[in-house]
Amino acid sequence: MEAYKNNIPNPLWCYSRILLLLLLSILASSLVHAKIHHHDFVVQETPVKRLCNTRNRITVNGMFPGPTLEVNNGDTLVVNVVNKGQYNVTIHWHGVRQMRTGWADGPEFVTQCPIRPGGSYTYRFTIQGQEGTLWWHAHSAWLRATVYGPLIIHPQQGSSYPFPTPTRETPIILGEWWDANPIEVLRQATQTGGTPNVSDAYTINGQPGDLYNCSTQDTVVIPVASGETNLLRVINAALNQQLFFTVANHKLTVVGADASYTKPFTTTVLMLGPGQTTDVLITADQPPARYYMAARAYNSAQGAPFDNTTTTAILQYKSNNSLPSTPPVSPSSLPAYNDTNTATAFSTAFRSRTNVQLSNDIDENLFFTVGLGLFNCPPGANTASNCQAPNGTRFTASMNNVSFGLPSNFSLLQAHQQSIPGVFTIDFPATPAVQFDYTGNVSRSLWQPVRSTKLYKLKYGSRVQLVLQGTGIFTAENHPIHLHGYDFYIVAQGFGNFNPKTDASKFNLVDPPLRNTVGVPVKGWAVIRFVADNPGVWLMHCHLDVHLNWGLGMAFLVENGFGELQSLQTPPPDLPLC
Numbered sequence: 102m103e104a105y106k107n108n109i110p111n112p113l114w115c116y117s118r119i120l121l122l123l124l125l126s127i128l129a130s131s132l133v134h135a136k137i138h139h140h141d142f143v144v145q146e147t148p149v150k151r152l153c154n155t156r157n158r159i160t161v162n163g164m165f166p167g168p169t170l171e172v173n174n175g176d177t178l179v180v181n182v183v184n185k186g187q188y189n190v191t192i193h194w195h196g197v198r199q200m201r202t203g204w205a206d207g208p209e210f211v212t213q214c215p216i217r218p219g220g221s222y223t224y225r226f227t228i229q230g231q232e233g234t235l236w237w238h239a240h241s242a243w244l245r246a247t248v249y250g251p252l253i254i255h256p257q258q259g260s261s262y263p264f265p266t267p268t269r270e271t272p273i274i275l276g277e278w279w280d281a282n283p284i285e286v287l288r289q290a291t292q293t294g295g296t297p298n299v300s301d302a303y304t305i306n307g308q309p310g311d312l313y314n315c316s317t318q319d320t321v322v323i324p325v326a327s328g329e330t331n332l333l334r335v336i337n338a339a340l341n342q343q344l345f346f347t348v349a350n351h352k353l354t355v356v357g358a359d360a361s362y363t364k365p366f367t368t369t370v371l372m373l374g375p376g377q378t379t380d381v382l383i384t385a386d387q388p389p390a391r392y393y394m395a396a397r398a399y400n401s402a403q404g405a406p407f408d409n410t411t412t413t414a415i416l417q418y419k420s421n422n423s424l425p426s427t428p429p430v431s432p433s434s435l436p437a438y439n440d441t442n443t444a445t446a447f448s449t450a451f452r453s454r455t456n457v458q459l460s461n462d463i464d465e466n467l468f469f470t471v472g473l474g475l476f477n478c479p480p481g482a483n484t485a486s487n488c489q490a491p492n493g494t495r496f497t498a499s500m501n502n503v504s505f506g507l508p509s510n511f512s513l514l515q516a517h518q519q520s521i522p523g524v525f526t527i528d529f530p531a532t533p534a535v536q537f538d539y540t541g542n543v544s545r546s547l548w549q550p551v552r553s554t555k556l557y558k559l560k561y562g563s564r565v566q567l568v569l570q571g572t573g574i575f576t577a578e579n580h581p582i583h584l585h586g587y588d589f590y591i592v593a594q595g596f597g598n599f600n601p602k603t604d605a606s607k608f609n610l611v612d613p614p615l616r617n618t619v620g621v622p623v624k625g626w627a628v629i630r631f632v633a634d635n636p637g638v639w640l641m642h643c644h645l646d647v648h649l650n651w652g653l654g655m656a657f658l659v660e661n662g663f664g665e666l667q668s669l670q671t672p673p674p675d676l677p678l679c
């Protein structure tokens with residue numbers, strides 16, 4: 102300061118100024134291309150015509166599906182959400198790591214209270230080290246049935262894909278449509294305790310396609326020219342159903358999933374659980390014609406009701422003007438609804454693009470059961486109207502026998518950050534209190550979990566291994582488990598009960614895939630690894646919404662580390678409170 106005032110060059114000051122300039126120029130060169138993208142999302146009721154009927158549904162900006170967001174790795178998104186609808190709403194940026202910005206993650210009553218009708222909230226976050234396909238969706242009640250869209254992350258400016266640059270890129274977002282109001286479907290199931298009505302159609306980019314009534318003229322057409330190699334960014338945005346996806350007569354080369362690159366592998370069928378994304382290259386190497394792409398259910402639960410319809414779109418070669426009149430070529434092979442072998446062959450084919458060499462040093466060795474259950478109805482309950490699950494019970498679901506309940510007076514993150522007592526406890530069990538033959542014939546006395554709001558505390562930086570063990574309680578099925586705020590390595594998966602002695606030798610610690618959602622096999626298990634480097638409260642749950650409603654979830658409370666760069670940011674001033 103003195104030196105500056107007197108204009109006398111002070112050697113120390115000069116030195117520090119040079120250092121500062123050097124630092125600034127390094128910073129500038131790394132940030133020179135990073136952009137800030139501003140968007141307005143107006144949540145509003147919109148007439149949408151599907152399956153012969155026009156229905157009012159909640160949309161973003163009157164669009165169904167909602168707008169596609171496109172950014173480069175390193176960019177910042179600033180999305181101002183204005184709620185002009187009649188329901189509480191929040192938006193979740195599915196798969197975005199949200200380093201230190203947990204306040205922008207979105208699940209209602211976890212990282213924020215809902216944006217009430219008439220309210221607004223601006224989500225601000227930066228994409229760091231993620232490239233590929235993610236998506237955004239409402240994370241409140243069942244609004245995500247119509248409130249969703251792709252979030253595409255291109256490589257950092259100046260870098261390119263680790264595969265030949267595709268000619269075109271097309272998002273293929275698979276959805277699920279109810280002719281009834283999805284909010285009513287959920288409300289009815291919550292009241293009756295039974296299963297919610299299944300959907301009436303699946304959709305590709307919002308359209309059911311040729312196989313449904315009144316839908317043909319709006320079937321999605323995806324143009325392609327002979328010889329091109331294009332990138333399809335396939336997203337499963339369905340509420341309650343894992344889906345198979347295929348394109349007639351064409352091979353699909355998988356190059357990424359959940360915004361991480363994979364070692365390429367070729368297949369004819371994809372299987373995605375809700376929440377998962379898969380990037381595939383497709384070469385137009387077939388005779389010019391129209392080819393169906395199609396998706397339908399992978400339904401692993403025996404006997405459970407499900408939507409068994411098929412959605413289609415058309416891959417249309419450009420070269421022949423008379424093509425639109427020719428009927429599209431149908432896929433020869435959509436797997437059977439219960440084809441677990443095909444689902445398993447696909448999901449075990451993933452490898453990270455580059456080797457990661459995980460160490461075997463683990464700080465937290467966790468084992469969570471995931472599965473359904475039945476609550477007995479209290480004496481005096483109106484069994485006929487409120488206990489419509491088998492034998493006068495209500496459906497429920499749990500992890501480690503805890504059926505997750507959300508608070509309604511504070512978000513978990515706010516309660517944590519402001520040390521508000523009575524909102525949650527931090528005694529989520531690291532391992533099951535009762536060990537049993539998880540995938541066997543489970544004794545009826547073990548079927549009823551306890552409903553509460555328990556979190557599991559992780560020290561900043563702890564290295565976590567988590568075994569997710571499916572159960573056979575009521576019915577075994579595949580559960581797509583999604584962890585907020587993190588990507589994790591899937592080091593192994595298998596059938597039956599996880600055996601630490603024999604199954605540890607099967608771990609892939611060399612090139613396991615990095616994902617944000619893992620399909621825990623029906624009557625089986627999956628093992629994931631992550632390092633708790635993102636402080637906050639992070640929901641982990643089944644991405645079948647009906648299971649989340651029944652309580653198939655929990656949350657990790659990750660403590661701050663040292664200093665600002667290892668700590669949760671302060672909440673934004675417009676954070677919605679309860």
Ligand SMILES: *[C@@H]1O[C@H](CO)[C@@H](O)[C@H](O)[C@H]1NC(C)=O
Binds near residue numbers: 281282285289298
């Ligand atoms: C669910 O399906 C049942 C039987 O078809 C029907 O009576 C009921 O109205 C449906 N519920 C909703 C919310 O559409």
Ligand SMILES: *[C@@H]1O[C@H](CO)[C@@H](O)[C@H](O)[C@H]1NC(C)=O
Binds near residue numbers: 314
């Ligand atoms: C579709 O239309 C046919 C013929 O009009 C009718 O019989 C059928 O019930 C309709 N299907 C649905 C799902 O509405």
Ligand SMILES: *[C@@H]1O[C@H](CO)[C@@H](O)[C@H](O)[C@H]1NC(C)=O
Binds near residue numbers: 409
């Ligand atoms: C779908 O399910 C309905 C009702 O269970 C059944 O009648 C129909 O045959 C099934 N369709 C297919 C294609 O499996």
Ligand SMILES: *[C@@H]1O[C@H](CO)[C@@H](O)[C@H](O)[C@H]1NC(C)=O
Binds near residue numbers: 389390422423424427
């Ligand atoms: C267009 O395609 C149809 C069916 O493949 C074929 O019969 C016809 O000759 C083609 N026309 C031209 C101009 O290539």
Ligand SMILES: *[C@@H]1O[C@H](CO)[C@@H](O)[C@H](O)[C@H]1NC(C)=O
Binds near residue numbers: 437439
């Ligand atoms: C799949 O379903 C078919 C009938 O739809 C049945 O014959 C077969 O046993 C089932 N397979 C499995 C593995 O459940």
Ligand SMILES: *[C@@H]1O[C@H](CO)[C@@H](O)[C@H](O)[C@H]1NC(C)=O
Binds near residue numbers: 491492
């Ligand atoms: C319901 O009760 C019947 C008759 O007691 C029994 O056979 C069946 O297993 C029970 N179902 C469930 C899900 O508990």
Ligand SMILES: *[C@@H]1O[C@H](CO)[C@@H](O)[C@H](O)[C@H]1NC(C)=O
Binds near residue numbers: 509521
């Ligand atoms: C928040 O709600 C819970 C559950 O209803 C209650 O136990 C707790 O006391 C409430 N906390 C405050 C600060 O009001």
Ligand SMILES: *[C@@H]1O[C@H](CO)[C@@H](O)[C@H](O)[C@H]1NC(C)=O
Binds near residue numbers: 543
């Ligand atoms: C499952 O166990 C119960 C008794 O715990 C028994 O009644 C039932 O028959 C068993 N079911 C099967 C399929 O083994």
Ligand SMILES: *[C@@H]1O[C@H](CO)[C@@H](O)[C@H](O)[C@H]1NC(C)=O
Binds near residue numbers: 534547548549550
């Ligand atoms: C879950 O807890 C309830 C209540 O303590 C108990 O009755 C049930 O057996 C437990 N089930 C399991 C799988 O631990």
Ligand SMILES: *[C@@H]1O[C@H](CO)[C@@H](O)[C@H](O)[C@H]1NC(C)=O
Binds near residue numbers: 678
């Ligand atoms: C909407 O959110 C507020 C808290 O922000 C909550 O009190 C209210 O119950 C919610 N309404 C519904 C219908 O969930």
Ligand SMILES: [Cu+2]
Binds near residue numbers: 579
């Ligand atoms: Cu589930």
